[in-house]
Amino acid sequence: MATRATDHERYPTLSVEQAQAQVLAAVQPLPAESLPLLEALGRVLAEDIVAAEDIPPHANAAMDGYALRHEDIAGASPEKPAWLQVVGELPAGARATVQLRKGEAVRIMTGAPIPSGADTVVRFEDTHAEGMRVCILRDPGPGRNVRAAGEDVRRGEVALAAGTLLRPQELGMLAALGRVQVRVHRRPRVAILATGDELLTPEAPLSPGKIRDANSYSVAGQVLQAGGIPILLGIARDSERELRDKLEEALALAVDLIVTSGGVSAGDFDLVKEVLRSLGRMEFWWVNMKPGRPLAFGTLGGVPLLALPGNPVSAMVAFHLFGRPMLYRLQGRSDVLPRAVFARLREPIERKDGRRHYLRVRLLRADGVLEAELTGEQGSGILSSMTRSDGLAIIPEDCQALPAGSTVQVLLLE
Ligand code: AMP
Numbered sequence: 001m002a003t004r005a006t007d008h009e010r011y012p013t014l015s016v017e018q019a020q021a022q023v024l025a026a027v028q029p030l031p032a033e034s035l036p037l038l039e040a041l042g043r044v045l046a047e048d049i050v051a052a053e054d055i056p057p058h059a060n061a062a063m064d065g066y067a068l069r070h071e072d073i074a075g076a077s078p079e080k081p082a083w084l085q086v087v088g089e090l091p092a093g094a095r096a097t098v099q100l101r102k103g104e105a106v107r108i109m110t111g112a113p114i115p116s117g118a119d120t121v122v123r124f125e126d127t128h129a130e131g132m133r134v135c136i137l138r139d140p141g142p143g144r145n146v147r148a149a150g151e152d153v154r155r156g157e158v159a160l161a162a163g164t165l166l167r168p169q170e171l172g173m174l175a176a177l178g179r180v181q182v183r184v185h186r187r188p189r190v191a192i193l194a195t196g197d198e199l200l201t202p203e204a205p206l207s208p209g210k211i212r213d214a215n216s217y218s219v220a221g222q223v224l225q226a227g228g229i230p231i232l233l234g235i236a237r238d239s240e241r242e243l244r245d246k247l248e249e250a251l252a253l254a255v256d257l258i259v260t261s262g263g264v265s266a267g268d269f270d271l272v273k274e275v276l277r278s279l280g281r282m283e284f285w286w287v288n289m290k291p292g293r294p295l296a297f298g299t300l301g302g303v304p305l306l307a308l309p310g311n312p313v314s315a316m317v318a319f320h321l322f323g324r325p326m327l328y329r330l331q332g333r334s335d336v337l338p339r340a341v342f343a344r345l346r347e348p349i350e351r352k353d354g355r356r357h358y359l360r361v362r363l364l365r366a367d368g369v370l371e372a373e374l375t376g377e378q379g380s381g382i383l384s385s386m387t388r389s390d391g392l393a394i395i396p397e398d399c400q401a402l403p404a405g406s407t408v409q410v411l412l413l414e
């Protein structure tokens with residue numbers, strides 16, 4: 001068993017991108033279900049939404065004023081005003097039945113349909129009414145203050161493509177198109193299992209040698225934020241029997257992904273690796289990053305399984321980089337990788353081990369520029385610096401030192 005210490009030499013070393021590509025290749029979007037509009041917030045479209053109508057459906061006024069024929073008022077000014085006959089009034093929602101002729105205008109409110117014959121709206125501020133006549137004091141230019149039919153969305157156009165995340169603006173678009181029911185991908189069910197003899201549930205009193213299980217909750221939170229349904233399996237002791245039982249329980253729950261934490265490093269007492277190996281097809285990787293280097297991935301009874309390292313920050317960072325993209329792909333999202341912003345480092349940083357570092361930072365604004373400030377100790381077990389951070393600054397593999405003021409990419413931990 002002394003050879004176990006050489007495990008990490010047998011693990012293939014992968015870049016973050018290689019590991020991401022491998023985990024993503026193992027998952028496909030889940031089947032679709034049909035939901036009422038409001039319940040679809042945060043879900044991902046499983047169909048292209050083709051506009052059945054123009055938006056707006058009819059040309060309409062962009063301002064309160066007078067709808068008229070531009071040729072009747074061309075060049076109008078306070079010195080050279082144009083007089084028109086007012087032949088009607090159109091509030092929003094009214095039908096435009098009038099037919100405008102030469103020298104005529106219609107009082108019109110924002111959103112009301114432009115009557116036929118009219119091509120321009122002059123706002124009230126540039127007019128002066130006298131009885132049934134109106135004096136136009138300014139020529140805004142032909143076609144001004146008119147919103148054309150279909151200027152937002154044209155009938156027949158794909159207004160929203162499959163793979164689009166439904167945010168409030170997409171719900172508004174679906175409503176505008178008259179879609180009250182949409183097809184979206186089902187939410188992934190994710191089993192979460194913590195492993196380790198030292199772990200206690202959060203409600204248990206501490207006892208010598210023990211710590212409380214943080215990972216089940218931080219990872220479950222990440223699953224929820226990524227649109228998944230977390231199913232907490234609790235803690236498995238470092239015993240073959242318990243690990244097997246818990247993993248079989250996960251399979252019986254018809255989950256779409258299993259996430260474990262702990263037991264995948266090169267330590268002698270990590271049974272998790274052996275059990276995973278014996279139950280399914282597993283690969284063990286040494287991802288060239290910090291924190292979160294050892295990672296295992298495979299399938300168990302056809303279900304993908306991601307084995308995160310045990311240290312609380314390593315587990316979260318590895319989930320952010322590998323677990324969340326998988327959940328996004330399961331939900332059919334077309335953009336799955338974490339989003340980054342650019343920020344200026346507040347302090348110099350040195351890292352000489354050739355690994356990619358993800359440093360916990362807080363983002364601040366100084367003179368309109370985004371700045372990144374380290375939130376404290378960066379050890380992989382220091383959860384407090386994670387609680388103070390809103391992003392992970394990336395220090396590339398080939399970068400040994402960055403002076404203060406350098407620009408770095410920061411992955412957002414939203
Ligand atoms: P392991 O990868 O199992 O060797 O665990 C690495 C470190 O992470 C050890 O210090 C563990 O006590 C700690 N750890 C493992 N799982 C958890 C957990 N669920 N919550 C908090 N700490 C953990």
Ligand code: MG
Nearest residue numbers: 195196262263
């Ligand atoms: Mg352990």
